[in-house]
Amino acid sequence: MERNRRPRSSHDGCCNLRFLTVIVYFFNFLHFVCSLTLGLLFLWTFYFKWYFVALLPSYRYVQIATFCAILSVLLLGTFLFGYLALNKERPQLTAIYTLLLVIILLVECGTCLMAYSYYEQVALDLKSSLITSLIRDHSLVENISDAFRDLHRLGKCCGVFSFEDWRNSLWWQNVNDVQSGVTRGFDLIVPDFCCQTVINDCGQSDHPSNIYYNGCLSFLIRSVQEGLFVIATTTLAVSFVQLLGACFTTCFYQQMKRLLNVKRMVYNYNNAF
Incomplete structure (x- = not known):
């Protein structure tokens, strides 16, 4: 066998x-x-x-x-x-x-x-x-600047921690200098892309119905x-x-x-x- x-x-x-x-x-x-x-x-x-x-x-x-x-x-x-x-x-x-x-x-x-x-x-x-x-x-x-614009648009947010971060930025200082303020007649608080409905100079108002209050960091x-x-x-x-x-x-x-x-x-x- x-x-x-x-x-x-x-x-x-x-x-x-x-x-x-x-x-x-x-x-x-x-x-x-x-x-x-x-x-x-x-x-x-x-x-x-x-x-x-x-x-x-x-x-x-x-x-x-x-x-x-x-x-x-x-x-x-x-x-x-x-x-x-x-x-x-x-x-x-x-x-x-x-x-x-x-x-x-x-x-x-x-x-x-x-x-x-x-x-x-x-x-x-x-x-x-x-x-x-x-x-x-x-x-x-x-x-x-382009990246911040896209981030705010996609995240529906404003600033890093809140919209108040923009007050300390060079952008805020440059856009609200004396000459621009006289020409425009008002100060911009946040960039226009912080607005819930984006139109020209909509960033002059920080009312909750106008801009996003939450920051973009978490997003x-x-x-x-x-x-x-x-x-x-x-x-x-x-x-x-x-x-x-x-x-x-x-x-x-x-x-x-x-x-x-x-x-x-x-x-x-x-x-x-």
């Missing part, structure tokens, strides 16, 4: 080469899906979350979003290389493919950690930097943290897919090497006789 039992080969069991080939092809396709996901995430960040970048005290948010774009390109290249490696069925190419997956996995983990750490830090940074930008830079630095913090949370969770999910793919690819590489060794032994044995 024992002599009639055939030797166990690399095609036996739940982890045979054919089964692993299908699994690795599937995960390689998932890498393509992940590449598209990260690319769309970068576009979403660029079009819907980019308005406040000029108001941030550092470039960490921009760096994190840029890493998403870089990872998208790397994953697309790895997908194409993986397709080539699987078709060629060469262990060396499969080993390089696995190494690429591990490198990308490390970059994804780093991006996730960066997003999470900045998520915790951004509220503290904005509490000090945003009021400085409002007092010092609005109306003098164009991109910051900006929520917007930044929302973007960071989406980036962190997406890269974490993608890295989990990468980890599984790397594990199955490693098994595939081991089985392929084992099969080639068996074929080499059979070839040497046949040539010996």
Whole structure:
């Protein structure tokens, strides 16, 4: 009975080469899906979350979003290389493919950690930097002025902590100088974009029915943290897919090497006789 039992080969069991080939092809396709996901995430960040970048005290948010774009390109290249490696069925190419997956996995983990750490830090940074930008830079630095305008429009808010923040700003001093006051006949309390209904010189009245009283700080913090949370969770999910793919690819590489060794032994044995 024992002599009639055939030797166990690399095609036996739940982890045979054919089964692993299908699994690795599937995960390689998932890498393509992940590449598209990260690319769309970068576009979403660029079009819907980019308005406040000029108001941030550092470039960490921009760096994190840029890493998403870089990872998208790397994953697309790895997908194409993986397709080539699987078709060629060469262990060396499969080993390089696995190494690429591990490198990308490390970059994804780093991006996730960066997003999470900045998520915790951004509220503290904005509490000090945003009021400085409002007092010092609005109306003098164009991109910051545009960012404040978009922030007030989207957040339906006024100032940083309240509308009274504008009284301490260089904008207020410049717009309400003696010459402008004589020409206009009244002082502006807040910029027109603080008004609930924006019309020319509507910022002269601070009545609750005319302007927003709540500050923009909490809205900006929520917007930044929302973007960071989406980036962190997406890269974490993608890295989990990468980890599984790397594990199955490693098994595939081991089985392929084992099969080639068996074929080499059979070839040497046949040539010996």
